Amino acid sequence: QKEVEQNSGPLSVPEGAIASLNCTYSDRGSQSFFWYRQYSGKSPELIMSIYSNGDKEDGRFTAQLNKASQYVSLLIRDSQPSDSATYLCAVNPYNFNKFYFGSGTKLNVKP
């Protein structure tokens, strides 16, 4: 079982819709959770971090964490074609210097 699982997609949504990206993790002791966006040919860029259960909003992005279900998600409201990228979920378990990345979900936002 992989430490972090994501649906590889592609997830296609029309412009203006809400895109919902999901991630599950196996280590129940995980403490920190991150979403990165990676455009084709570029390096990952941090867009959200979340540490406690519930929702965290930043502009059009909302991260949701449910530690009991070992589930973290990212909602993108009013999706734009520029949001088309691969979204990586990363989890930091009890080991401060260990990160586990999912394989990423490719999002296509169609004009």
Add this chain to the structure above:
Amino acid sequence: GAVVSQHPSRVICKSGTSVKIECRSLDFQATTMFWYRQFPKKSLMLMATSNEGSKATYEQGVEKDKFLINHASLTLSTLTVTSAHPEDSSFYICSARDLRRYEQYFGPGTRLTVT
């Protein structure tokens, strides 16, 4: 804030030569830096974790004598690909962790082509 630079951005070298890639945290101190490689349309693969002033910790299957990592200061880590071969051609990305925070920030990456 939290800017990580990487140099060079692109390098082409001949088989058998060595290539050094620098990773710098520009506006924060990074006790830990990570080195990844990524093949086209594949996920990130962690190669090693380096802590300032100590030896790097390599992931299973990564040859430490081939991929030399030095983390000499709180803002600089280097990766040297020794005796490069065409199969070493890849996108190499470093990241740095701010010692005061949990997040890691990525450099822009180095595209290595070995001919």
